[in-house]
Amino acid sequence: MTDLNEISAQEIGRRLRIARENAGIRQDEAAQVIGMSRPTLVSIEQGARRVRIQELQSLAHHYGVSVNAILRREAVHTDLVPRYRKLKEAEDVHTTEAVQLLNNLVKAEVELENVLGIERRKNYPPERGINTGDVIELAEQHAQELRNWLGIGSGPITDIFSLIEFDLGIRLYQRRLSSGSKVAGLFTYEPSIGACILLNANHPLERRIQSAAHEVGHFSGTRQIPEVLEDNEQFLSREERYANAFGRAFLTPRKSFEESFRQLTAGSDTLTRRHVILLAHQNHISREACVRRLEELGLIKKGIWAWFEANGGITNAQAKEVLGSAAEIHDPAKDDASRLISHRMSLMMHAAWKRDLMSEGQLADLLNIPRIELRAIIDQIELEESDTDDLLKLPH
Amino acid sequence: MTDGPFRNLKLSRRWKRFSEAVQNDSVDKAEVCALASDAFVREILTDDAQALMADLQAYEQREQLDFDPTSSFEAIFDDHSKTPFADTLQKELAFRLAEKMPPNVAVEQALEASVNDQIIEARNHIEEECIRVLESGEMRKDQFDRTITQVDAAFETLNKDAICDAIRAGDKNAFKNAVSKKKGLDEGPNL
Numbered sequence: 001m002t003d004l005n006e007i008s009a010q011e012i013g014r015r016l017r018i019a020r021e022n023a024g025i026r027q028d029e030a031a032q033v034i035g036m037s038r039p040t041l042v043s044i045e046q047g048a049r050r051v052r053i054q055e056l057q058s059l060a061h062h063y064g065v066s067v068n069a070i071l072r073r074e075a076v077h078t079d080l081v082p083r084y085r086k087l088k089e090a091e092d093v094h095t096t097e098a099v100q101l102l103n104n105l106v107k108a109e110v111e112l113e114n115v116l117g118i119e120r121r122k123n124y125p126p127e128r129g130i131n132t133g134d135v136i137e138l139a140e141q142h143a144q145e146l147r148n149w150l151g152i153g154s155g156p157i158t159d160i161f162s163l164i165e166f167d168l169g170i171r172l173y174q175r176r177l178s179s180g181s182k183v184a185g186l187f188t189y190e191p192s193i194g195a196c197i198l199l200n201a202n203h204p205l206e207r208r209i210q211s212a213a214h215e216v217g218h219f220s221g222t223r224q225i226p227e228v229l230e231d232n233e234q235f236l237s238r239e240e241r242y243a244n245a246f247g248r249a250f251l252t253p254r255k256s257f258e259e260s261f262r263q264l265t266a267g268s269d270t271l272t273r274r275h276v277i278l279l280a281h282q283n284h285i286s287r288e289a290c291v292r293r294l295e296e297l298g299l300i301k302k303g304i305w306a307w308f309e310a311n312g313g314i315t316n317a318q319a320k321e322v323l324g325s326a327a328e329i330h331d332p333a334k335d336d337a338s339r340l341i342s343h344r345m346s347l348m349m350h351a352a353w354k355r356d357l358m359s360e361g362q363l364a365d366l367l368n369i370p371r372i373e374l375r376a377i378i379d380q381i382e383l384e385e386s387d388t389d390d391l392l393k394l395p396h
Numbered sequence: 397m398t399d400g401p402f403r404n405l406k407l408s409r410r411w412k413r414f415s416e417a418v419q420n421d422s423v424d425k426a427e428v429c430a431l432a433s434d435a436f437v438r439e440i441l442t443d444d445a446q447a448l449m450a451d452l453q454a455y456e457q458r459e460q461l462d463f464d465p466t467s468s469f470e471a472i473f474d475d476h477s478k479t480p481f482a483d484t485l486q487k488e489l490a491f492r493l494a495e496k497m498p499p500n501v502a503v504e505q506a507l508e509a510s511v512n513d514q515i516i517e518a519r520n521h522i523e524e525e526c527i528r529v530l531e532s533g534e535m536r537k538d539q540f541d542r543t544i545t546q547v548d549a550a551f552e553t554l555n556k557d558a559i560c561d562a563i564r565a566g567d568k569n570a571f572k573n574a575v576s577k578k579k580g581l582d583e584g585p586n587l
Binding site for chain 2: 265268269270271272273274275276300301302303304306307308310311312318321322
């Protein structure tokens with residue numbers, strides 16, 4: 001553990017404030033715990049007065065964290081939750097759950113990276129800003145420019161999740177939220193940890209692709225503003241309209257999408273279900289997103305998706321009829337989301353444990369899982385490693 | 397079909413489907429016309445109205461000379477419950493019989509006049525609903541103007557002969573094929 005005197009009074013005060021806010025405890029209540037007045041606690045949190053070790057122990061105990069968690073050099077003392085407080089959605093229980101989950105995931109991942117000495121590569125283009133001009137035009141332009149910047153041209157994006165994580169270096173998490181949650185995704189940006197996106201893994205793949213592209217829109221245009229994407233949002237701010245348009249333009253750029261539409265429907269005077277299934281599949285988007293994008297681009301009349309809905313929709317069985325086995329899309333992120341912690345987090349946790357950098361108790365606290373479950377994950381990885389080692393032994 | 401004010405119109409399911417289709421550019425005129433005809437015929441032809449039409453047809457087909465058709469028709473209408481359509485039909489028929497029109501001709505003309513009257517009623521009802529949602533702020537003025545224009549246009553193109561034939565025959569399913577959902581893989585709206 002880091003010595004109390006190695007950390008400045010300001011830094012330890014900041015960490016105590018974050019721990020108190022995370023625990024949802026008021027300043028006057030915390031001050032009572034250590035038998036002092038509220039102004040004294042304020043001066044501790046502001047770094048004007050150095051906290052004593054007994055006071056630190058009492059406060060940590062009251063906040064439900066260990067002294068070690070407050071003093072650890074590698075620990076992440078950033079709280080994403082307050083960034084969302086000013087949003088109207090933040091009052092909602094589902095949003096609170098999602099924000100807290102994102103916060104926990106970021107803290108755990110960053111601390112494990114710090115402990116293991118992993119440096120995350122960021123490849124962020126400059127924030128564009130959307131203060132002036134038509135947001136839809138800006139979104140189209142910015143989406144194409146981001147594609148050019150990434151060197152992916154105008155074709156369909158086969159794996160937007162890898163693009164976000166590895167090409168842009170954004171922290172991307174896909175985890176399951178409560179079954180009734182209306183949150184589709186979250187975005188936040190904090191200079192010390194970078195851009196972070198959480199997607200609701202309960203949603204089908206095509207929906208998550210759309211949400212991911214929407215969040216990339218926020219990253220591109222309005223990075224400094226945290227955002228919650230909900231189902232069926234009624235009021236759309238300028239930022240939301242930009243992100244929606246950006247998402248569509250990023251996944252289906254006007255020129256290439258129009259070209260593939262024209263090639264597919266050449267010689268036909270109707271837009272059939274078969275056309276929609278093929279075009280959506282080519283572009284890795286949902287059938288609804290495909291038709292709505294065609295409507296938006298003026299390539300078909302408005303209301304065609306409504307026509308399909310009124311006439312029984314376009315079913316998965318029909319998609320299978322057209323695409324055969326290609327209609328079944330592999331979705332590894334969904335399987336990963338069903339695990340208690342993700343594969344990547346499991347491996348980092350195991351490495352930190354194996355190298356004696358963190359104890360089982362510390363890791364269980366950090367990952368918010370029971371120790372017995374943590375032990376089971378470690379045992380499983382150990383077992384798999386020993387099996388792999390056996391395979392590598394050369395025969396005599 | 398669309399979000400917003402059109403979902404909130406207090407109309408029967410079929411009239412709602414019509415009013416949604418009417419403002420959707422991707423639904424062609426023939427389909428809109430069929431939706432209106434289907435909604436209209438199904439609304440008129442309740443079980444009792446079907447029985448009334450069957451009795452009127454039976455009267456027309458009988459070979460016996462009737463010296464007091466007014467009383468005979470009165471008896472037929474008295475056997476069935478009062479609906480706005482039956483009421484209009486009875487009045488139109490009574491007026492024509494009083495003019496000494498032959499019963500068969502009187503029934504034909506009364507039916508046409510009643511259908512015309514009920515079409516106007518149906519259109520007014522839809523437009524009143526649109527006014528209600530406009531006044532409650534659920535519908536914008538531009539949406540309202542567009543819907544009224546499209547509803548008027550759709551009602552102008554209704555095939556009244558086909559509607560009269562369906563009602564006379566008591567055939568609720570006369571427009572069923574025209575309004576059935578197009579679910580085929582190679583079916584879709586016009587580009």
